[in-house]
Amino acid sequence: MTIIRDGRTVESGSLSQLRHLTRTTVTADLAGPPGRLDDLPGVHALVVEGTRIKCDADSDRLDPLLAELASIGTRGLVVQPPTLEELFLRHYETRPSTAEIGT
Numbered sequence: 553m554t555i556i557r558d559g560r561t562v563e564s565g566s567l568s569q570l571r572h573l574t575r576t577t578v579t580a581d582l583a584g585p586p587g588r589l590d591d592l593p594g595v596h597a598l599v600v601e602g603t604r605i606k607c608d609a610d611s612d613r614l615d616p617l618l619a620e621l622a623s624i625g626t627r628g629l630v631v632q633p634p635t636l637e638e639l640f641l642r643h644y645e646t647r648p649s650t651a652e653i654g655t
Contacts, residue, residue, distance in 0.1 A: 575608035578617060579630045583625025592616055 554585060582603040589605060590598045594613025599606045609617050621629070629632045
């Protein structure tokens with residue numbers, strides 16, 4: 553798979569090789585309060601609703617997050633790697649032009 557932007561190759565590889573480019577989404581139902589999961593390195597966009605959490609995690613930082621969830625007690629867990637669409641859109645997000653940022 554190759555991602556092309558403005559006529560140039562920006563990333564190339566298999567889907568599994570390119571998954572490092574985005575974060576993995578983790579949703580969990582916990583046995584107790586989640587504590588300070590947002591203090592863990594690599595955890596982003598944490599949303600806590602009672603004992604249910606949802607966050608994005610850097611793929612290389614999943615082990616500490618999952619260990620912390622296991623220590624709390626996990627009643628349900630969904631770990632979703634980035635989709636092909638998310639990998640593609642990462643390179644096509646709107647970026648401000650130099651005129652828009654005042655240079």
